[in-house]
Every structure is written in C-alpha cells, then in structure tokens.
Amino acid sequence: MLKDRLETNGYDIVHLNFDESTDYMQNSAYLVQKAIKELKAHSEREEDIVIIGLSSGGVIAKYALADWEKRFSEDHEVRLNVAFDAGFDGNNVPVGAQYMIQHLNDMRVSGINLHFLFPTLLDIKKLIETPAARQMLSVHYRNDISLNQSFFNELNNLGNPKLCRNVSISNGDRIDDRPNLTPDQFIINKDRGVFEIVLPGLSEGFLLDIPTWGLFSRTLVQIKSLHNSNQSTNVYEGRYWSVNPFLFIYLISGRDRYHSAKASYSTSAGGLFFSPDNVWTSFLRQVTFVPTASALDVMNHQNPQIYQNIYSPTYNICETPFDSWYTAPSNEAHVEWNDGNSEFLWNEIQSYNQPCQEKMCDDVYISGSSKVCGTQTYSIVNRPANSSIYWTSSSNITITSGNGTNTISINKNGSGTGYVSARVVKSGCGTARIRKDVTIPSGSNSSISISGPTSGYENNVLNYTLSSISRGSSYTMTVRKYSGGCYSNCWTIYTNSSRQLSLAFISPGTYQITGSVYNGCRTVTTYKYVTVSSSGGGGGGCSATLQREGSNPSSGDMTYKVIEPIEPCDTYRTTVLNNSTVIKDRYSSKRTYYSVIDARGFQVLQGELHKGSFALDMKKYPKGLYIVNVYWKGQLMTDRLIRE
Known part of the structure; x- marks a missing residue:
C-alpha cells in the first residue's frame, strides 16, 4: 500500500x-x-x-x-x-x-x-x-x-x-x-x-x-x-x-x-x-x-x-x-x-521525476516535407526510449509502409490539406499525439502537353497551345533553335500569353518549343520539336512573295504587292502536312492584311490588302526603321522599310 x-x-x-x-x-x-x-x-x-x-x-x-x-x-x-x-x-x-x-x-x-x-x-x-x-x-x-x-x-x-x-x-x-x-x-x-x-x-x-x-x-x-x-x-x-x-x-x-x-x-x-x-x-x-x-x-x-x-x-x-x-x-x-x-x-x-511533458511533447516532433507530392517519408525525431509508435493520417493520405516503426512512407490519396499523426505511448507517461499538417496539391502527378504542328514552312504563322492542369500556375512557353544554320532572329513571336504561342520561323531548321507549369510541388515541363522547311520545298513553290515597288530608304511613300504562287496552295499544304485539320483550316483562310511596326515595337498602321496590293504613306511618321508585316492566307511576309 x-x-x-x-x-x-x-x-x-x-x-x-x-x-x-x-x-x-x-x-x-x-x-x-x-x-x-x-x-x-x-x-x-x-x-x-x-x-x-x-x-x-x-x-x-x-x-x-x-x-x-x-x-x-x-x-x-x-x-x-x-x-x-x-x-x-x-x-x-x-x-x-x-x-x-x-x-x-x-x-x-x-x-x-x-x-x-x-x-x-x-x-x-x-x-x-x-x-x-x-x-x-x-x-x-x-x-x-x-x-x-x-x-x-x-x-x-x-x-x-x-x-x-x-x-x-x-x-x-x-x-x-x-x-x-x-x-x-x-x-x-x-x-x-x-x-x-x-x-x-x-x-x-x-x-x-x-x-x-x-x-x-x-x-x-x-x-x-x-x-x-x-x-x-x-x-x-x-x-x-x-x-x-x-x-x-x-x-x-x-x-x-x-x-x-x-x-x-x-x-x-x-x-x-x-x-x-x-x-x-x-x-x-x-x-x-x-x-x-x-x-x-x-x-x-x-x-x-x-x-x-x-x-x-x-x-x-x-x-x-x-x-x-x-x-x-x-x-x-x-x-x-x-x-x-x-x-x-x-x-x-520521491522526486524521481518522470518529465513526461518534456519527453513526450516538448522535444518530440515529426520531420518531413510539408507538401505531399507523391511518395514521401516522415520520421519521429527525439523519440522517447522504450516507447511505441502508432501512425495515422488524414483520409487523403495512404500510409504504405512503416506503421509501428519510427519512419513511414506515404502516398497521396486526394488533394487539399491533410496531416500525418503519431501516437507515442510510453509506460508511466501515457499517450501523446504529435501531428504534422501538410498540403497535397491536386496536380502533383499531372503531365502536360503542347498541341500544334510538328512541321511547317518558313515565314508561315504556326499556333501552339499548352494544356492546363488543376491548380496549375506560372504557365510559360519558350522557343529555341535545336539544329540548323540560323543563329539569331530566327523567328518572330506574335502571341505569347502563358498557354498560347503564335510565331513564324524565318529560317529553315529544327526548333524546340518548351512548355512548363508549376503544379504546387514542382515545375512540370514538356517539349515539342518543329521541323521548318524553306518556302516551296518539294511542291513546285507554294509560298507567296512580297514585292516592294519603290526605293528603300524611302522619303515616305511605298507600294507593296503580293505575288501569289501558280498552283493551289491549300491543296499542296494538305498533301504535304498529312491532312492536318489545323493546318488545312489555317491555310484555307481568306484573311489578308498588313501592319507596320516602329522601332519601339508599337503598331503604327494596319489595313486590308486590295487585290493583293497596298500603298503606305509614311510622311507623318518619324524617320527610322519600320517593319512591314503582311499576312496572306496564314503566311507571314516581312520587309524592313527605312523612312529618311
């Protein structure tokens, strides 16, 4: 007693x-x-x-x-x-x-x-x-x-x-x-x-x-x-x-x-x-x-x-x-x-103190990532001697191995917020529970892709779209020369808004388009390779050409004329590009227009082509270099105009 x-x-x-x-x-x-x-x-x-x-x-x-x-x-x-x-x-x-x-x-x-x-x-x-x-x-x-x-x-x-x-x-x-x-x-x-x-x-x-x-x-x-x-x-x-x-x-x-x-x-x-x-x-x-x-x-x-x-x-x-x-x-x-x-x-x-609070709570914690991005491990740090460990987790996490030991492996079983928790049982001190809260991004195992053509012709506009994932952020699309003879100014980008990329390659060769997105855990990356051929390759000449009528540099007036190819370009494009619906629709377009960009990158003029030609009056614009872009049935043609 x-x-x-x-x-x-x-x-x-x-x-x-x-x-x-x-x-x-x-x-x-x-x-x-x-x-x-x-x-x-x-x-x-x-x-x-x-x-x-x-x-x-x-x-x-x-x-x-x-x-x-x-x-x-x-x-x-x-x-x-x-x-x-x-x-x-x-x-x-x-x-x-x-x-x-x-x-x-x-x-x-x-x-x-x-x-x-x-x-x-x-x-x-x-x-x-x-x-x-x-x-x-x-x-x-x-x-x-x-x-x-x-x-x-x-x-x-x-x-x-x-x-x-x-x-x-x-x-x-x-x-x-x-x-x-x-x-x-x-x-x-x-x-x-x-x-x-x-x-x-x-x-x-x-x-x-x-x-x-x-x-x-x-x-x-x-x-x-x-x-x-x-x-x-x-x-x-x-x-x-x-x-x-x-x-x-x-x-x-x-x-x-x-x-x-x-x-x-x-x-x-x-x-x-x-x-x-x-x-x-x-x-x-x-x-x-x-x-x-x-x-x-x-x-x-x-x-x-x-x-x-x-x-x-x-x-x-x-x-x-x-x-x-x-x-x-x-x-x-x-x-x-x-x-x-x-x-x-x-x-x-007898002052044989059993510092349960210190042993069970103050020094004991769970180590591991605060994000569950696939398989993760969690361990007890400063586990009391002669104690037993019982792990549990939220319903969106599955413990795959290690329950009853000092370290467990887990996998995600959903998304949102969750936790891993350990019940530490020590004789004389009873039971304590320690917990680590985690976030589980829904897109942690998602993959992405880039849709768009894998081949095209120089000076033709090509469009690419990066797929989306749930809770994805920081979408980016970039382009680089993969192989070929071009070393600088090899393409012109018209649209680059996170998931949309519209551009025209100026030189033949192979190009790499890179798409990336942050899914909450890491950056997921995908690639698409595009082979660009010179105009008219193998088909008897399908591309149109832009003809300037007047001297360059110019005092202000300039006339341009589009010289169309002899054979039907829509039919030729469909044959070469293996019946690609996207390409066929693009090259069947009847839309033709021009735009003029100044040295700062601002558009100063835009208009429609009339019977394949148009005239520019540049007298009221400052002297300098201008880029003339002509869009003809999906094809981009460019000229450098100097106003003196």
Whole structure:
C-alpha cells in the first residue's frame, strides 16, 4: 500500500476532510489555504509540502494554490501538487438519473412521500442541489449550468500554480477505450413485473426491491445517455405501478423528460462510477464519472465533444497544463488506487521525476516535407526510449509502409490539406499525439502537353497551345533553335500569353518549343520539336512573295504587292502536312492584311490588302526603321522599310 510505504519512509500524512464538502468550491479552497498555514506553523520539518487532491479535491487544491500565488506574498512551500481523477472540466452524473431522483422524491405511496420511507432518496436530491455539485456537474437536470461555467471560467483564468510541480492521475484509459456505451443509448432499460428501482449514486448505488407491496406491480425505467451534438434526447422515462387494495397501498406515477447538451460525457473514456466487476453493472451500463480529457484538462471548453478520441487531432494531450501525468491501461473505477498509479505517485513524491511533458511533447516532433507530392517519408525525431509508435493520417493520405516503426512512407490519396499523426505511448507517461499538417496539391502527378504542328514552312504563322492542369500556375512557353544554320532572329513571336504561342520561323531548321507549369510541388515541363522547311520545298513553290515597288530608304511613300504562287496552295499544304485539320483550316483562310511596326515595337498602321496590293504613306511618321508585316492566307511576309 502507498500509505504504508510513505509512513515507512518517514512521511507524515495529514488528512483534510470537509464538514461542509458541498459548500462552494472557493470556500473549500480557502480552507485548504488555512490548513497549509497551520501545517507550516506547527510542523518541525523543513521539507516542502506535497498535496494530493482526490476527485474534486484536486480541483479545490489547484484553486487554493493558484489563488494563494496571486494574493499572498509568502511562499506556500508546496513542491508537488497531485490531482487524482479530478474533473477540470466538470464531473458527470447522467442527467436522466438526476431526473429519476427528482421523480422518486415527488412520488407518494398511499399519500406518503416515498422519501420519508427511504431517506436516502432525499439525501441524494439535496446533494445534487448543493453549490459544489452545481459547480462541478457538467450537465444539470435544471438545465442551468451557470454556476459550473462561472466557476471554471474563474479557475481557468487563475491558471495552474507556478511555484510547484503539477501532475495529474486519471483512472481513464490511455488510448480511449470507452465504456460499452454510445450517445443516445440506454444506461438503464428495465421493464419488470415487480416494483424494483435501481438508483446510481455518486460512487455506489442502491436497489429498492419491494415485490410484496402490491398485488399488481410493475416498473418501467429507461435512462439514456445524451446525444453528442446538442440534440434533444428522451433521457428519462419512468412508470411505476404498485396496487394492493386489501392493504390500502397504491402507487401510480409516470414521467418523461427530454434534455440536450453539447456532449455525452457518460460515453467518454474516464474514471467510472463502478469498477468493471461491481454488482451494479448487472443492472445498468457502465458510465463515466470523470472523463480522461477532463482529468488531464485537455478539453475544448467551448465545444467539449469528448465522445471523440481525446488523442485525436482535436484533443492533443501535449496541450495539458500538467508537468507530468498518468493514465490507466484501461478504464477503472473513479479514484481507484492500483500498482500503476501508486508507483507513479511514489516516484513523483520521491522526486524521481518522470518529465513526461518534456519527453513526450516538448522535444518530440515529426520531420518531413510539408507538401505531399507523391511518395514521401516522415520520421519521429527525439523519440522517447522504450516507447511505441502508432501512425495515422488524414483520409487523403495512404500510409504504405512503416506503421509501428519510427519512419513511414506515404502516398497521396486526394488533394487539399491533410496531416500525418503519431501516437507515442510510453509506460508511466501515457499517450501523446504529435501531428504534422501538410498540403497535397491536386496536380502533383499531372503531365502536360503542347498541341500544334510538328512541321511547317518558313515565314508561315504556326499556333501552339499548352494544356492546363488543376491548380496549375506560372504557365510559360519558350522557343529555341535545336539544329540548323540560323543563329539569331530566327523567328518572330506574335502571341505569347502563358498557354498560347503564335510565331513564324524565318529560317529553315529544327526548333524546340518548351512548355512548363508549376503544379504546387514542382515545375512540370514538356517539349515539342518543329521541323521548318524553306518556302516551296518539294511542291513546285507554294509560298507567296512580297514585292516592294519603290526605293528603300524611302522619303515616305511605298507600294507593296503580293505575288501569289501558280498552283493551289491549300491543296499542296494538305498533301504535304498529312491532312492536318489545323493546318488545312489555317491555310484555307481568306484573311489578308498588313501592319507596320516602329522601332519601339508599337503598331503604327494596319489595313486590308486590295487585290493583293497596298500603298503606305509614311510622311507623318518619324524617320527610322519600320517593319512591314503582311499576312496572306496564314503566311507571314516581312520587309524592313527605312523612312529618311
């Protein structure tokens, strides 16, 4: 026994019991402060104090020490503050059981209140109405938790004591093995032919078995756990009949009650009302009194959906304010001592500190890329010795190998945001979860291509399009000479807008068009090679020629004439380019026009060709070099005009 071990090693044990344990929690905390002062004044020892607060006593001790540090200048000389299965987000008594207690207290047997016959009923009713119960109960049958909220707001604002080491012990399961109960499920569901009532108390329970009272007797009792999403639940239904006209005894009563709350505390992992082998489990399902998340103070106080796994990403044990903690290997009865938690507490008292917070949380992290662009690996850094690792991930990531080891390999299984998470389990420290958030670009495995002709003729306009990918960005298209005799000014680009490229090659040869796009992970690149032939090659001359009529340099006037080829160019193009629809359509076009570009690259003139010729009046334009471009049925012809 821990008590014997402490006494054998010379520790003095002082028990503090409260005559008014149901008073406001703050008043009990002030009594703890007074007891500490008395102990310091009368103790002949120089050692600091160790406080062990059981159940709500752990909450009271936290308030007492944190308030002391805020209001008093002297040191409280407490070196270790231990909270044993204390509910730092409240305790749980099924609200349906609370309704049943009220119902039984209101029942009459032949005009006599039932609680006069069974005073325990009235004692339990009074207990639920006390200030301490109203402050600690997370759900109350009166649907008023204002005392609970105001007290825990005050406690959270005080924070943990800073002048001592704070540790927590939970009787709840360390890997969230919940009781065999789900939200909106029966805790009690009895329909008996005798008058028999099961009442769960705060730690035990009792049975009223009165089959001899009535000739006609029946009991129907149904108590349900709350729904976990603030939906109304029929938490209590009670029907009681017991009639014996010969003894003038009668009891007929019925009641239904509905209730709603944010979470079903009864269904979470935690310290239980009864030990798993208690006789009362044959009458009712096991329910939780202090959730593990509440004992470790890792709940979301604004939205306590503690039916979820407390070690899921929603509840990270590393967010606990305690320096160290202990959680049970399986759910145990509330404030049940055993070898595991006794050994943990003994080591803490002996200052054999087990720095769980440091070992499990402060130094341990997941290394790896923050982007999932295909196969990636992730590893645990500073893994605690003798610990076990259990990896999980979001649904858009698949763990392909390594689960249970220090390093895993993963692949994407979707896109968007996701995570990889590891549950680190170490004896004595319980379980912690570390997490790495990642992004998964949707286009990480996408390929791109360039559509457009692979061959053409010099001075003919060719059009190319770069394919798109989901969430792609920074599209670019560039061109370079791949082989041939041209070394500079080998092409003229007319359109280059990220995914569209329109150009004319001036010299025969092979050219490389490069398209690229950033897909969120990397730059994806593709290539297209274009073979350009000289005009008229192999077909008897298909290209038109541009004839200038006038001297160059010119004083301002210039006439141009397009000399068309003799044979039908559309037919020839279709034959040479293997019936390419794009090329055929382009060269069948009847559109013919000209444009004049100045040395700055600005277009100064544009017009249509009339019967294959046009005249330019350049007198009003500055002297200098101009480029004359003529577009004839898809063919580009260029001339350099000097205005002097």
